[in-house]
Amino acid sequence: MSFEDHLSISIGDHILHRARWNMRQPLIAGNWKMNKTATEGQVLAQAIRLGLQTSVVEVVLCPPFPVIPIVHATLQGSSIRLGAQNVHWEDAGAFTGEVSPVMLKEWCQYVIIGHSERRQYFREDDEMIRRKVLAALRHGLIPILCVGETLAQREAGETEGVVTAQTRRALEGLTPEQATRVVIAYEPVWAIGTGRAANGADAEKVIQRWVRGTLEELFGPAVAQQMRILYGGSVTPENITEFICRPAIDGALVGGASLRAETFLGIIHETARVKA
Numbered sequence: 001m002s003f004e005d006h007l008s009i010s011i012g013d014h015i016l017h018r019a020r021w022n023m024r025q026p027l028i029a030g031n032w033k034m035n036k037t038a039t040e041g042q043v044l045a046q047a048i049r050l051g052l053q054t055s056v057v058e059v060v061l062c063p064p065f066p067v068i069p070i071v072h073a074t075l076q077g078s079s080i081r082l083g084a085q086n087v088h089w090e091d092a093g094a095f096t097g098e099v100s101p102v103m104l105k106e107w108c109q110y111v112i113i114g115h116s117e118r119r120q121y122f123r124e125d126d127e128m129i130r131r132k133v134l135a136a137l138r139h140g141l142i143p144i145l146c147v148g149e150t151l152a153q154r155e156a157g158e159t160e161g162v163v164t165a166q167t168r169r170a171l172e173g174l175t176p177e178q179a180t181r182v183v184i185a186y187e188p189v190w191a192i193g194t195g196r197a198a199n200g201a202d203a204e205k206v207i208q209r210w211v212r213g214t215l216e217e218l219f220g221p222a223v224a225q226q227m228r229i230l231y232g233g234s235v236t237p238e239n240i241t242e243f244i245c246r247p248a249i250d251g252a253l254v255g256g257a258s259l260r261a262e263t264f265l266g267i268i269h270e271t272a273r274v275k276a
């Protein structure tokens with residue numbers, strides 16, 4: 001008999017739901033995008049390290065590639081994790097300008113894959129993203145897979161189709177064990193960097209029905225329940241509660257507000273307060 005079977009018999013469905021939710025550690029990841037020099041990155045990472053007052057939330061910083069080593073040194077001995085913003089699918093070779101998972105794994109635990117800016121400006125398609133997810137997993141990196149619809153797709157009523165297809169195409173063929181190591185960030189493209197965050201109830205609906213629903217179809221309910229799903233798009237200390245008060249939402253991928261220690265820490269500490 002599994003741990004969950006025991007739980008469902010002894011404490012009933014409502015509490016089981018909470019137990020499942022609590023099994024997923026909340027995660028707040030900061031995507032610095034193409035911002036911060038090495039010197040600036042060191043100052044920011046140090047301020048976040050010194051200001052962090054919780055162990056409830058897993059915290060991940062994702063600086064640009066050249067800033068990763070100095071942030072790595074700054075975070076030595078702390079619980080804060082390091083992530084990259086992209087990765088190539090090959091281990092090595094003639095791919096000028098690219099960075100491989102073999103190189104990243106010396107420094108990072110996480111890597112963002114399929115961010116909408118990479119899909120839009122660098123023509124990354126679902127097949128490239130699938131290969132990157134597999135490459136990351138092969139080398140023990142945790143992918144933070146980004147999915148989300150554009151404004152035009154949303155207005156055309158295509159959110160469900162886009163989000164389920166992106167999720168399915170990126171993860172098809174993974175074993176259930178591999179799937180449990182993946183984090184997904186639902187990031188509606190129209191909410192990224194615009195100051196116009198999604199409505200919490202809408203984000204929850206997309207995450208619960210279409211992202212976790214697709215994960216259930218691919219890997220079964222037990223695996224889908226273990227996988228963390230974040231919201232991303234104009235998250236601030238003022239609006240984070242709107243998202244993380246919802247059991248389906250396990251944290252946030254934060255862009256602009258991760259560039260200042262005060263705002264990033266505000267988001268982390270509010271998440272810890274709500275999810276504790």
Ligand code: PEP
Nearest residue numbers: 192193232233234255256
């Ligand atoms: C992002 O870059 O993933 C993001 C969500 O950015 P912002 O928080 O600035 O909207």
